[in-house]
Amino acid sequence: MTGWTLGIETTAHTLSFGLVDSEGTPYPAASDTLRPDKGGIHPREAADHHKDVSGSLFTQVLEMHGLTPSDITTVAYSQGPGLGPCLRVGAAIARGLATRLKAPLIGVNHCVAHIEIGRQQCGCDDPVLLYVSGGNTQVIARLNGRYRVLGETLDIGIGNMLDKFARTQGIPFPGGPVIEKKALEYLRMNPEPSMEGLRLPYAVRGMDLAFSGLMTAAQRLIENGASLEAVCWSLQEHAFAACVEVAERAMAHTGKSELLLGGGVACNERMRTMCHEMSNDREGSSHAPPKMYCIDNGTMIARLGWLEISKRQTPLDESAIDQYLRTDQTPIVWS
Structure with a gap:
């Protein structure tokens, strides 16, 4: 060509x-x-x-x-x-x-x-894809000549959830990067953080996910006096852990050892770290293309x-x- x-x-x-x-x-x-x-x-x-x-x-x-x-x-x-x-x-x-x-x-x-851009950039062969963006949240694997959706959000994409929560706090679009920054500020102030008083609902539904309840519960924490930085940290931890849990299940079901991140939320360093840690525990590998x-x-x-x-x-x-x-x-x- x-x-x-x-x-x-x-x-x-x-x-x-x-x-x-x-x-x-x-x-x-x-x-x-x-x-x-x-x-x-x-x-x-x-x-x-x-x-x-x-x-x-x-x-x-x-x-x-x-x-x-x-x-x-x-x-x-x-x-x-x-x-x-x-x-x-x-x-x-x-x-x-x-x-x-x-x-x-x-x-x-x-x-x-x-x-495909992720595979090309990271040199992956046959990964499970954790696709986390504004409008989509899916766990995907290749089978019989197509990329099959093994699990996905049942309500809103994780990026939309983060942006909507941010808007309720007066944070303009895009809110995800600001939430990441505020979560890091909380960790600097609390190097050994606890979920006490910051727990949010479990977002995993079998192989699927649901994020709207997380957002509503996070808003209630703010209304009850929790700091924005603390809630941003908790919201990230709960939402990302749910995504990583479903991705790990997909790797176990398919027998695949590579995990590939894609979508705008894959720019988040905490998401990348959690995927890396999970994949290492499984003696696999986690990959994310350059943020651009x-x-x-x-x-x-x-x-x-x-x-x-x-x-x-x-x-x-x-x-x-x-x-x-x-x-x-x-x-x-x-x-």
């Missing part, structure tokens, strides 16, 4: 253009994220943001890597899952570029893209498009988005 593959990511609040070269080597993306002054992400506002910045961002990613539009030989885009208005903007950009450049078009699965490839980014879309393009393309009349696309709906045709 010659030329460069462009990846377009627009599943939620971020518009990102990323690239891989003819060998599938990833290059840093050019991204722009909508950060509302108050409240969460409104899909229509995010879609308008993506339209407004798309032209300048496309120019930026080409300039970053010394390319011209004619160097693009494949255009990949997130076909789902995600917020409908945001996905439609990305698909429209992709169709326009593919038509103008006379390049093949390929719509890819956002969740699978997280897996944990968050939503166009490069992971380009990487999956590069993997798939030799096997299939997306005709224009089949290029509609699917905001409810499941991880296990995508056959693994590239290996």
